[in-house]
Amino acid sequence: MLIDAHVHLDKYGDLLDQALEEIEVEQIFTVATAMDMPSYLDLQEIGKRSDLVLPTFGIHPRRAAEYENRLNEIGRYIETSPAIGEIGLDFHWVKDTSTYPAQRKVLEYFIAAAGEQNKFVNLHTKAGEKEILDLLEKYDVRRAIIHWYSGPMDILHAMIQFGCYFTIGVEVLYSDYIKGIAKGVPDHLLLTETDNPGALRWLKKNNEVGMPTAIKDVIETLAALRQTTPERISELVHANFSRLVANDPALQQLSPILARL
Numbered sequence: 276m277l278i279d280a281h282v283h284l285d286k287y288g289d290l291l292d293q294a295l296e297e298i299e300v301e302q303i304f305t306v307a308t309a310m311d312m313p314s315y316l317d318l319q320e321i322g323k324r325s326d327l328v329l330p331t332f333g334i335h336p337r338r339a340a341e342y343e344n345r346l347n348e349i350g351r352y353i354e355t356s357p358a359i360g361e362i363g364l365d366f367h368w369v370k371d372t373s374t375y376p377a378q379r380k381v382l383e384y385f386i387a388a389a390g391e392q393n394k395f396v397n398l399h400t401k402a403g404e405k406e407i408l409d410l411l412e413k414y415d416v417r418r419a420i421i422h423w424y425s426g427p428m429d430i431l432h433a434m435i436q437f438g439c440y441f442t443i444g445v446e447v448l449y450s451d452y453i454k455g456i457a458k459g460v461p462d463h464l465l466l467t468e469t470d471n472p473g474a475l476r477w478l479k480k481n482n483e484v485g486m487p488t489a490i491k492d493v494i495e496t497l498a499a500l501r502q503t504t505p506e507r508i509s510e511l512v513h514a515n516f517s518r519l520v521a522n523d524p525a526l527q528q529l530s531p532i533l534a535r536l
């Protein structure tokens with residue numbers, strides 16, 4: 276009954292078979308977010324190997340500048356994708372400010388399409404938190420997953436008011452600020468992620484490849500922080516994700532899969 280709502284499965288390389296095996300053995304429902312078009316094509320192939328893997332199309336803010344003049348093509352990909360992500364803004368880690376207008380243009384195109392097609396979105400928000408909330412409001416995109424939130428607390432609370440879901444990931448093991456966020460998200464909006472394979476390597480500045488079972492460490496830490504059991508956290512996250520995708524015409528196939536987990 277585990278949910279990993281933000282993973283880069285196409286980046287596992289030689290470890291992909293092992294990652295898919297862990298997903299099957301541990302029964303981890305996995306939202307496989309794309310970075311760009313080739314990434315989404317790879318994920319569609321990977322998705323054929325497991326009904327626990329949901330590939331979704333997005334253009335990561337780091338890639339946005341390469342795609343700002345390809346919006347029609349993006350539109351065709353969006354039509355084929357049951358949900359949207361990874362998309363967003365990054366004005367923190369991306370230092371090249373000349374890419375910021377392209378990031379904004381590509382993101383707004385995606386959010387507008389998500390609003391029109393009523394698809395859920397998976398968002399990267401680094402230093403763009405307020406702008407992203409404004410866009411969700413503008414296009415009335417009510418089903419949003421905010422991935423690895425690390426922004427200001429006032430915007431966190433505004434996003435909670437709006438009804439955004441939050442994936443808490445592996446940084447909760449290491450950061451007091453993220454622990455505070457993990458405690459602040461209300462029960463009904465809590466989700467979990469790994470953002471692997473790269474998240475642990477990025478956090479610990481080593482060569483550790485993050486595997487899907489890292490989701491269990493996240494759940495245990497969340498349970499300790501929220502003074503409950505890992506089983507209760509898993510149930511909560513499963514119920515939240517099931518509610519997020521319920522009644523979504525593009526995701527009808529998920530109901531029996533989630534029901535069996």
Ligand SMILES: [Zn+2]
Pocket residue numbers: 281283308361470
């Ligand atoms: Zn990601």
